[in-house]
Amino acid sequence: MRPVTCSVVLLVAMLAGPSSGIAQSGAPDAKLIEDLVAANRILFDQGVVDGFGHISVRHDKDPNRYLLARNVAPALVKAEDIMEFDLDSNAIDLRDRRIYLERFIHGEIYKLRPDVKAVIHSHSPSVIPFGAARAKLQPIYHMSAFLGTDVPVFEIRDVAGSATDLLVRDKALGQALAKTLGHHPVALMRGHGSVTVGNSIPQVVFRAVYAEMNAKLQADAMRLGSVTFLTPEEAAKAAETIDGQVMRPWELWKRKAMKAE
Numbered sequence: 582m583r584p585v586t587c588s589v590v591l592l593v594a595m596l597a598g599p600s601s602g603i604a605q606s607g608a609p610d611a612k613l614i615e616d617l618v619a620a621n622r623i624l625f626d627q628g629v630v631d632g633f634g635h636i637s638v639r640h641d642k643d644p645n646r647y648l649l650a651r652n653v654a655p656a657l658v659k660a661e662d663i664m665e666f667d668l669d670s671n672a673i674d675l676r677d678r679r680i681y682l683e684r685f686i687h688g689e690i691y692k693l694r695p696d697v698k699a700v701i702h703s704h705s706p707s708v709i710p711f712g713a714a715r716a717k718l719q720p721i722y723h724m725s726a727f728l729g730t731d732v733p734v735f736e737i738r739d740v741a742g743s744a745t746d747l748l749v750r751d752k753a754l755g756q757a758l759a760k761t762l763g764h765h766p767v768a769l770m771r772g773h774g775s776v777t778v779g780n781s782i783p784q785v786v787f788r789a790v791y792a793e794m795n796a797k798l799q800a801d802a803m804r805l806g807s808v809t810f811l812t813p814e815e816a817a818k819a820a821e822t823i824d825g826q827v828m829r830p831w832e833l834w835k836r837k838a839m840k841a842e
């Protein structure tokens with residue numbers, strides 16, 4: 582039996598090619614890829630991303646890798662567009678494909694946060710003002726309780742001065758952003774967008790959708806006068822309850838987004 586097993590392994594390694602990394606780490610679960618593709622479509626369908634923005638997931642067989650689409654608009658992502666990256670954000674099997682400039686956001690967060698399994702970077706429009714104005718993004722209702730009462734803001738000028746293009750285009754900037762995020766689920770990026778993390782694809786999608794929703798509702802409420810936000814205690818309790826419910830909207834959003842194809 583043994584020689585047969587060895588030659589099968591060898592054959593798989595040869596087919597995978599010397600640089601694909603598949604032979605060393607094993608291919609990711611097909612369901613994980615399917616969910617990542619669905620998440621790309623959902624984020625577009627729910628208005629979190631447009632032609633820009635991306636979502637990644639940590640590799641289920643190798644925690645030192647993550648999966649992210651090649652450089653393509655999220656609504657167009659297919660299973661064959663998903664690529665593997667190491668935590669320094671090098672593509673394992675680049676070939677002639679273009680990759681996202683801001684992939685370092687993902688790699689550096691996975692390095693710093695072993696609990697994080699999925700990351701979204703977006704320019705979701707209602708959130709942008711809260712990264713630029715004095716008003717702090719705070720949970721206005723139970724659905725966005727996960728935000729907590731202290732959402733950090735990443736100021737790229739503190740790290741790279743005032744003459745950047747605002748993009749997180751290298752490891753040093755990715756690391757600085759990951760540090761600003763700290764233990765939080767969301768960090769705003771002044772003049773640019775936001776980053777959201779979670780322990781699964783459905784959870785991170787839920788958070789990105791409701792962060793956008795909260796920002797919209799908060800701006801509406803602020804136009805009406807002074808606003809009462811959730812207390813830290815309310816936020817903690819509501820976040821715990823709602824976190825058990827993330828699969829309900831996920832199923833709905835997935836069905837709708839995949840139908841729209």
Ligand SMILES: [Zn+2]
Nearest residue numbers: 683702773774
């Ligand atoms: Zn960006």
